[in-house]
Amino acid sequence: MQSGWSVPDSDGTAFTPMVVLELAPDTNEEAIKWLLSRIRDREQNGGVELLLEQTLTGGHDGQKGNPNVFLVGSTLERLLHGAEDVGLFKEFNDGSMRAFTYTNKDNFKDFQGDGDSLLSVAECQYIIKHKLDTLRAKDEANVPGYPKAKLYPGKSIIRRLQSKGILLQVFPLHDKEELKRLSFSWYKKVKFSSSSSFQPLNDIRRYFGEGLALYFGFLEYFTFAMLPMALIGIPYYLWDWEDYDKYVLFAVFNLVWSTVFLEVWKRSSASLAYSWGTLSRKKAFEEPRAGFHGVLGFNPVTGRKEPVYPNSKRQLKIYLLSVPFVLLCLYLSFYIMMIYFDMEHWALALYEVEPNFWTGLFLFVPSIIYAVVIEVLNLLYRYAAEFLTDWENHRLESSYQNHLVLKVLVFNFFNCFASLFYIAFVMQDMVLLRQSLATLLITSQILNQIMEAFLPYWLQRRRNKKAHKRLVKVMGDRELPLPEQAQLESDMSTYLGTFDDYLEQFLLFGYVSLFSCVYPLAAVLVVLNNITEVYSDAFKMCHVFKRPFAEPASNIGVWQLAFETMSVIAVVTNCALIGLSPQMKAYFLESDTQLILLVVCVEHILLAFKFILAFVIPDVPKQIQIKLARLEFESLEVLKKKMRPHLRKSWRPRRAQTLTSEEEEEERHRQPRY
Structure with missing residues (x-):
């Protein structure tokens, strides 16, 4: 995850903008404050804990711009947790592809340092979009300032705002430097090589x-x-x-x-x-x-x-x-x-x-x-x-x-x-x-x-x-x-x-x-x-x-x-x-x-x-089938190890759980032998 830009959030936290959120120019101020607070709020309170800042530009080339354009980003830790939530697979140290987990992050091949190189910008943007889509209404109420825009518990707020024309568009930003490199290797040169693909x-x-x-x-x-x-x-x-x-x-x-x-x-x-x-x-x-x-x-x-x-x-x-x-x-x-x-x-x-x-x-x-x-x-x-x-x-x-x-x-x-x-x-x-x-x-x-x-x-x-x-x-x-x-x-x-x-x-x-x-x-x-x-x-x-x-x-x-x-x-x-x-x-x-x-x-x-x-x-292909089967086998073995103590405890006789060690020994001698 790399980008040359960094902007401060309202609380002073610097972040890399990745997604643009554009509201209608005449959006009610009360609705804007409500939406921004929900996006910034903690997950425990029903928010998604994203960072965002207004573009603060009045237009260009003499044209009046839309003041309700916001830059959205996230902290690296939130993105890594989000990668686990959406089920991203990454290459493990043994070369296999495994579902990313935050607790096991150090065992993934591309996780180096603080993990900044693990996720691509496209994956970060996908995670942010996923979090915005999962922003849900808590109670049955109206969008502040819009009596006809009704919210229902559990419904996506972003989708509701889009259907009502309050939210115009949500789109990811281009990365200028990465786009230049991709353009050059993709269509600005004719590639003839021994590789199986002439496209990157x-x-x-x-x-x-x-x-x-x-x-x-x-x-x-x-x-x-x-x-x-x-x-x-x-x-x-x-x-x-x-x-x-x-x-x-x-x-x-x-x-x-x-x-x-x-x-x-x-x-x-x-x-x-x-x-x-x-x-x-x-x-x-x-x-x-x-x-x-x-x-x-x-x-x-x-x-x-x-x-x-x-x-x-x-x-x-x-x-x-x-x-x-x-x-x-x-x-x-x-x-x-x-x-x-x-x-x-x-x-x-x-x-x-x-x-x-x-x-x-x-x-x-x-x-x-x-x-x-x-x-x-x-x-x-x-x-x-x-x-x-x-x-x-x-x-x-x-x-x-x-x-x-x-x-x-x-x-x-x-x-x-x-x-x-x-x-x-x-x-x-x-x-x-x-x-x-x-x-x-x-x-x-x-x-x-x-x-x-x-x-x-x-x-x-x-x-x-x-x-x-x-x-x-x-x-x-x-x-x-x-x-x-x-x-x-x-x-x-x-x-x-x-x-x-x-x-x-x-x-x-x-x-x-x-x-x-x-x-x-x-x-x-x-x-x-x-x-x-x-x-x-x-x-x-x-x-x-x-x-x-x-x-x-x-x-x-x-x-x-x-x-x-x-x-x-x-x-x-x-x-x-x-x-x-x-x-x-x-x-x-x-x-x-x-x-x-x-x-x-x-x-x-x-x-x-x-x-x-x-x-x-x-x-x-056969080699991929073997890798997938091995991964499934290892996952089952890990699950068995986690479940084994609980199974032993649940199958242990109820009376034995309250007996002393001497009483347990006596109880064993009383059991019939086959």
Whole structure:
């Protein structure tokens, strides 16, 4: 934990500011004093014992700043106790990863001196955020100065203030020196070395947390995994330039690749998670979402008061409105797809009437228009899906995310791939399939690069040119006071998480695994896209977005299941494409039924092989399994030693506990012997 800044708390205690807490400019003074006193108060009194100080800056560049911006920090001892509370794992002196405990702190490898080097700044910020989230109301009362803002016993004060608009945002501060070092090793130089990663994943994890580091690790792994497909695809495409039917060999290779790809990633992910101490870390008890509402009741697990919402009512919302809405959107997507095919027929008829360069070029226009429409529909549907999922009122954030991901994936899959399935298996036009796949893939990548790499900077300048200039100053060489930096970072864009990033990779994986056998250059385009994605995302994380809070993660979550489902669909699709190839049809000229039965049989064999492979290849490498088993064994032995004196005492005969030594000896002689 290192930082070049130190500010005094109201009682004179110097601390390193790590988190910014911004209240609304017109917040009631009574509410501010009440909140600050609760944050500073001792734990025994219901506080969280954090240190904070007002930024005391009146604005910048002639603009009036928000006076209600506060810098939050903590003492080192409180952070170390917090590391134990949140269950951080650290490397022990014997090289194993163990849950950190304050009483055993000297036995951890990185604990040196007073322990200042044990925790990264990202971990300290995560601990502070955890403490702020656990700041709870004592009694049923109102927020001082806000009669309509009701507090209930046991409810999070921070979440309540956010839902009422009193608290605008809570975000961690960038560490300028550490950010410079990370930027240089991440995207300012091209790295070619013998190491297994060309990204500094450990540095990314220390600065942004495990969740973001795992995304970039997956992005890198996916890119490397695509290289064999790309290297084979280039000569295969050149050899198959005029003959669109020689795709059987590439389809077989595609089957094997899509099967092995995710199994190997799970092992790589487990290795990373173990080295970062999140693989065996127990998930904390989930609190209700900030937006969850309902009638006040009791949680049977925690015993605290919290909103209660009937699950039957939620299910009615899902099945009576959300599901019909999704089906309606799928029908709309299908209708637009049919319009696209009408445009294709019109363009083809125009080319047949007058074949020349311009009409030949015009053949690609319908696909380009359709690709743009797909991106627009995906964007509009995303907002609708978020609105519906909010309206369903899920209690937990994990449940909310699962329902949102399911809605978005179903629509995006249908919207992006329905036309390709129709062309492949209804029209059975491999020439049009190759053309449509290429156009959709290239157009979507261009649009994504514009939306992700160029549009944020243009919008930043349009909204506030002066803020953009100040942002450059913050990240430049000029040293600015910490209050000024906090005010400037509050104007930066908020990073919304890895949802859209994983969704983009999911769709690219679909384009490659499903239909790349008819367009082998798809893998090449995806590799080029992902290389630019790494550097553009790295730049945005360092210089465009506020620093996000670290999120502990041991895997990529529900996206692992999404990719595995896509790989199963890829097996079925590629087997069907093989069955439609002229080479296979030539062997079954007399009976299509035999061909269909053969394709179905091969498909089932490959699916069985895929599931057997998933079972045979362990998700966690053997050496890590041994380390985890040894740690569990040692934990049980320690627990037994602690419990043994209590067990002996509890099982000792009640009478013997009051007898003298002579009476005990006499009592033993009276006991029957067997």
